[in-house]
Amino acid sequence: MNFNKSITTAFATLVMLLITLTGNSQGVQTFSGNVIDQKTERVVEELELEIKNIDTKKKFEVETNDDGVFTFTKVPVGKYELVVTDEDYNKDAFNFEVTETHIPNLDFSVNRKVSWMFNWGDAYGLEHYWSHFTAKIIIIIYFTGLMLVLFYSILQLSLAIAYVKNKKKKIKLVRPAFDPNTAPKVTVQLPMFNELYVADRIIETCAAFDYPADKLQIQVLDDSTDETKDVIAKKVAEIAAKGINIQHIHRVDRTGYKAGALDDAMDQVEGEFIAIFDADFIPEKDWLQKTMPNFDSDDVGVVQTRWGHINKDYSLLTELQAFGLNGHFAIEQGGRTASGHFINFNGTGGVWRKKCIEDAGGWEHDTLTEDLDLSYRAQIKGWKFRYLEEVIAPAELPITMSALKSQQHRWMKGGAECFIKMWKTIITAKGVKLGDRIHGLSHLFNSSVFIFILMISVFSLPVLHIKDSFADLNYVIRYGSIFIVSTVFLMFYYWHSYRDKTEKKVKSFFTFFGRFFVFLMVSMGLALSNSIAVLEGYLGIKSSFVRTPKFNVNVKNEFKGNKYDKKSLSILNIGEGILAAIFLFTAINRGIYGDLGMVPFHLMLAFGYGLVFYHSIAELKTQNA
Secondary structure, eight states, X not given: OOHHHHSOSSSOEEEEXXXXXXXXXXXXXXXXXXXXXXXXXXXXXXXXXXEEETTTOOEEEEEOOTTSEEXXXXXXXXXXXXXXXXXXXXXXXXXXXXXXXXXXXXXXXXEEOOHHHHOOOOBTTBTTHHHXXXXXXXXXXXXHHHXXXXXXXXXXXXXXXXXXXXXXXXXXXXXXXXXXXXXXXXXXXXXXSSOTTTHHHHHHHXXXXXXXXXXXXXXXXXXXXXXXXXXXXXXXXHHHTTTOOEEEEEOSOOTTHHHHHHHHTGGGOOSSEEEEOOTTBOOOTTHHHHHGGGOOSTTEEEEEEXXXXXXXXXXXXXXXXXXXXXXXXXXXXXXXXXXXXXXXXXXXXXXXXXXXXXXXXXXXXXXXXXXXXXXXXXXXXXXEEEEEEEEEEEEOOOOSHHHHHHHHHHHXXXXXXXXXXXXXXXXXXXXXXXXXXXXXXXXXXXXXXXXXHHXXXXXXXHHHHHXXXXXXXXXXXXXXXXXXXXXXXXXXXXXXXXXXXXXXXXXXXXXHHHHHHHHHHHHHHTHHHHHHHHHHHHHTOOOOOOOOOOOOOSSGGGOOOOTTOOOOOOHHHHHHHHHHHHHHHHHHHHHHTTOOXXXXXXXXXXXXXXXXXXXXXXXXXXXXX
16 A cells, blocks of 8 residues: 555654664574654654565565664574554655665654554455544545634625725714703613612713603613612612602513513603613613714604713723724724614614614513514615714723623523524515625524534644645645735724724734733633533523623722622533644644644633633632632
8 A cells, every 4th residue: 555645744753763773693694773753853752663575475574772872683694674663653655675785774754643543454455444534534524624613704704895985984973962852752761680789870860861840760670689689779769859750660570571571661661762781780870862863763763872982991901802893893883884784782782763673572581682683674674874983971890700701691691592483484574685694694694603613622632633644635724824814804803993002003003912812722621611601502401691790990999899790610511622732732742853843823722711711610619728
């Protein structure tokens, strides 16, 4: 068999240097040599070699010692074939002749293979038939993941380009000025569940809105089961005593969770518009003055504002969250708006026209992202959404890894549930442009990118061994480097949403560059937990609405714990630790052997999973201290 054709030359090449040939007795020779790994330039220990006399078929077997030296003794003169019998290496048979006076030149190259995974023997007369077949399946899965990530990044790039073009036009939209005399009545809804640390703050903030008192109603939709309900009742009574129209609506049955609370309160809504804020938001006093004039057309159903970040500088974790959210609120919301595609109400920091909610079918609670669900139902019905990037609704970012994972789980699973619920409607709905269908489907499907990342990460490990074992598949694997362009596209996307730029462009870019790759690595580290959430959504596995714990903390010395932020060691934490160790080992091992192609990727994965695992364990220790 021709090993040169079946084994890749990209891995460890061993050079056999036979040093001496000395006579032992008449007609018998002893010759020695050593084996060097050309990649590491180290000696190879315990390598199995065999020579066979071509005429007599007599065999001699030896093994290299700790110094990489081998010795054949008492070898009769004659013609021989030398082969490497070690299952980890391969080489064409090498013929040479031993005579009483001739010293053969036996220098040759040997290729390493990975027999533990792809050496399953022959079938139908074909070498390694089933292992070769399996290798092709793995490569197909791996490249499918790469193609899907590339497709996602291309769509994100198109939104970024639309956003940049729209910004360059510098078109200043002129909205009608706020007129208190003609302002419509607005109901502000504040859905809460056990928000002990922030309930007072959001109620006081909304009560201070600079809006005509006779045209403002505040509903505190309280599903609390702890002392929060008493804190809310006291604060609502205090605000009501000032003459403000405010009600405390407390439910003992949490059916539908947040969506259920919003739906149950609809028959008590006095305003023709409904503003919604989660408990961790702190909108400015003039927020309603900036948003309400944008309902200047009867077909405008929603006005959404950009989220700000109260505690962005709290830690690296909050900085990275702000980095990612800024991408969404600039490029995704801004880019979709500029292109005329569907956008979404983000669950908070926006205003609905009551008639739009009713026309779209009302709040439904069969998904964990009721906001995304209703947004698409409304826009398919023909309602227009407006996004105000310049109007900010500041909010709190989760300060612990467990709180972030909880939030991510709800968003990822809810997105998958909405895709299952809405994809047929988006495809078949009349009057929807093709571009809106494509971007709408990708929008609902985009949480699946974490499955693709996990798939690429895990399958990159056997792909490395395929690269070592099958020369005829190696050329295919080399094309994987083309997909680095996905990272370039995403870098363009996040650069144009990066809000920490200064006039020093070079310094700003280097700061951004570091932040981008750390963000990318942590996103990779969240791929396991987020993928589980997405799969649960696709499989229809139902779970309760777990709201993100709020802390009301802006600097680290203010944090004194949070009774809602419960932590426990889970199998996912263990899995993240194992993946961090595997990718770190693979990166180091490949680095040592000089195969650097996937080393940066695996180092990023190791850092990402390692950081997520470290914070999860560290927070667990802090909780138990």
